[in-house]
Amino acid sequence: MGSIDRYIFRTTLASFAVVLVSLTGVIWITQALRGIDLMTSQGQTILTFLGVTSLAIPVLVLIIAPIALMIAVSHTLTKLATDSEIIVMNAAGLSPRRLFRPFLFATMVVSLLVAFIGSYLAPDGMRRLKRWDAEITADVLANILQPGRFAQLDQNLTIRVRERQPGGLLVGIFVDDRRDPKERVTIIADHGTVLKNKDGSFLILEDGNLQRFETGKTDPAMVAFGRYAFDMSKFSNRSQDVTYGIRERYLWELMVPPVDDPLYKQVPRQFSAEMHDRLMAPIYPLAFAALTFAFLGSPRTTRQSRNFSMGSAIAAVFGLRMAGFACSVVAAKSDFAAPLQYALLATAIGVSFWIISAGIVVEPPAKLVEAINRSNERLLRLFRRPAAA
Template structure:
């Protein structure tokens, strides 16, 4: 590797890290604020909210990584062109194809990082996040310890708590159980407590009233009680039969499911093939966006006003590649045998970049040929 290649590669890596840090920070903060507010308001601690936002980082990094690669490539290339460094290299006989070598290496380095995130870290983080979400959803204590708002722990059950004392006493409790439409029961009490015994949990209401409505006879019966225990253990049970999110399935297990192994009974073949090929397609996308950004800017000549037309063209190509990837994903989900379509946008971008570099190198060869003819 020449000194210029090392200099070019270092600039690309530094700027990519900077842009990735900024983009991840912006998106992570905006997501973390809403997630913190949602979890804290539902009775969870700040550590749980922080854990949830940390587990979402691999997915966020994967999303912004291609944008950071593209931004770093066009920024460094435009700066080198504006400072005449690329012009000097071209004048010494270096072809645009040769100048693209550090860009290609940069894209491959980013592809390795993105592949590690996509194939291993992201499924593992989503699997952990899915498990933690199930635990939080089953934490009935956290769901009930919210005063001043109507809560719906499960479908058909509504709970309202007027005020919660520091010692855990619940005041002005309202509970409506409509899970059996033919018999709706509504409980109200001045005070209540949560009592747990092992896996059993009960809401103990004191000095209250139970109103029972019979849908068939249209009769309303009223019962005044001194204390009453309402079993809420069934509400706290997690739905263990819920199918796994396909995004959280490890890549190797997903590949076995593609061959009709474990998991093939819960997800269709098209869905499995689309997710698997979508993960693999991220390996080439970093190389594609880096090469597209560099090769498009190389089509322009030196100008003190910059390469704005080429910059807009590079951005348009990036949008086109992402649009084609979305269309390819939908097609593969319906037609699994066309799995290669998910790799076509990235490979097409690389091929188009090579074409642009070849076109950019022609004026140099023509100029040399004309000078040789004049001599």
């Protein structure tokens, strides 16, 4: 790889990283705001909130990476054209096919990244997210103990929490335990927290008092305590039986699904459609980069020509991606959608490589350029008249 190749390679990957991080961050923030109730209503910590929401980032990267590469390639080519570097390279004998080589190397890096995310990282993150979400939503201590409500955990056990503060701190705790027919226990504590360990789940109460009413006795026994552990393991569902959907399956599980899988027996076509989506995901970066370079890689002499090529590249990439989404939806019902999607990608890549190899310059029709020039002249005359007056 020569100095020119390294320069273009570094510029393209640097632009790709900036665009990918920016777009992913913006979309992640909009998605993460939906899970803000983890901290407000369920009393989870900020680390839990960030951990749960960040597990969806690989799925976002899987969709955004090809688009980010297209933007990076167009930015690099525009930069080279603005500085007249493409014209100089072309005059020095560097053909468009030779100029495309560093872009191809950068595309291979992005394709490998997308392949790894699609086959392992994205489904693994979705699995962790599903297990984490199931553990949070199935935990009675996190969902039933709502501030200001009397929670009836059992027929003879009532708990009320006045306030839930950040960090899982419970303030103003009242416990009425009548499960033992021989006695009744009433506990009032200033504050407390929920503790989970290998021995079970406990409500750790601090700075309170305990009243024990025993059958046959007139006066209750009262005990003031600084710290008291109330066992609630019975009410904390820690089951880890989670059924994974199609999107949570690894690529090899989609290619060779278990014969006795009940989900595969119900929707075998959806397994096949998801598998083809994973296999085609690394091809989209190559198709987008090739299309973008085919429209913008040749030297341009006019601004109208470059604007037309930029618009054409965006339209071609958008049309190919929308056609791919449509084929993915139809693939769950038809066997011809997946081959059609492969054919579309192969056609886009083949036509792009043919344009690059032949050195064809994609320019707007002459009539369109004349119409744009006439329109610009009318606008100039229109704005000049008030100034002259």
